[in-house]
Amino acid sequence: MSGIDVSALTANYGRGPVLDGLNLRVESGEFLAVLGESGSGKTTLLRVLAGFLRPSAGSVTFGDRVVAGPGVWIPPERRRVGIVPQEGALFPHLDVVGNVIFGLRGRRDARDRAAQVLALVGMSEFARARPQDLSGGQQQRVALARAIAPEPEVLLLDEPFSALDASLRVRLREEVRSLLNGLGTTTVLVTHDQEEALSIAHRVALVREGQIVQNASPAELYESPTDLLAARFVGDLVELPGVMRASGLVECALGRVRSISVAREGQSVVVALRPEQLAVFDAGDQSPGADGSGVLGQVTDSVYHGHDSVATVALDTGDVVRARVPGPIERKPGDRVRVVATGEARTYRS
Secondary structure, three states: OOOEEEEEEEEOOOOOOOEEEEEEEEOOOOEEEEEOOOOOOHHHHHHHHHOOOOOOEEEEEEOOEEEEEOOEEOOHHHOOEEEEOOOOOOOOOOOHHHHHHHOOOOOOOHHHHHHHHHHHOOOHHHOOOOHHHOOHHHHHHHHHHHHHOOOOOEEEEEOOOOOOOHHHHHHHHHHHHHHHHHHOOEEEEEEOOHHHHHHHOOEEEEEEOOEEEEEEOHHHHHHOOOOHHHHHHOOOOEEEEEEEOOOOEEEEOOEEEEEEOOOOOOOEEEEEEOHHHEEEEEOOOOOOOOOOOOEEEEEEEEEEOOOEEEEEEEEOOOOEEEEEEEOOOOOOOOOEEEEEEOOOEEEEEO
16 A cells, blocks of 8 residues: 655645645555545545646655656546545446446456455445445445455545434444455545544544644544644534643633643633533532532533533633533533533643
């Protein structure tokens, strides 16, 4: 498999640049998710990698082979790239095995290879079915089989799970992650779904206004976002105004909280915490962990999500925070509680 190097890449559609000097490295065999809002440039990056769009500046290299750059342009059919689009795009007049074989034209072992990849994606028994007779998840499995059958150097996934219902989306992306990790295929997934990016990829590249603002492991991106906009985009956030104090503490509505910050003492900051970093106790609870620290408040709302619940608490300071707790929440609107910040907050200049 080949790694990918993107250097100083600029691309547009005749107006201002959509990609503006973008740099990116994907290691051989790595699964990278490119995450960003609509219009951030992530789909344009995918089109450049695939060879569907010629950049106006910069270069793209697969392994040691330049596929786009000054004086160099390798067309899509010669790049050894596999693509899985949003909704499969299978040929309706061909059966499942015919769709897979279509990408193997000229190979003597085409039928054997098609059988092999259909077995990999669990679609062997549907080899003679037509696409219109398959469910959405089955169609995406066939699209994946068709993409990996020619043994591409690079596999590109263009939001392939977005058209599926929630439970099927989760199950299929877990299957795809396991399959591609086993194959060791260098893979780039484009998505606007934060949960999808964090759960499926080895690394996540966050795109904003045509540039990569952070390229990190899922845990690092979620726990240590590079700026406040990144923190807001990759998960729910509790934001409070604060002031830096000595010894790595920041003072805010939740009291003095341990902080990771480069701000100076006395400097005003925005304090950023994830909702799961807020522990909620009964107002009079004196058990370990509810030692009198934190701030009193009143529950104003609670929402049950099955695996967890989110309580909205109006603090006596006048601030409102949201706390995420496992399972059903025991406290109801009107209950008096004490909210305690746990772990370390991130702080950003206000």
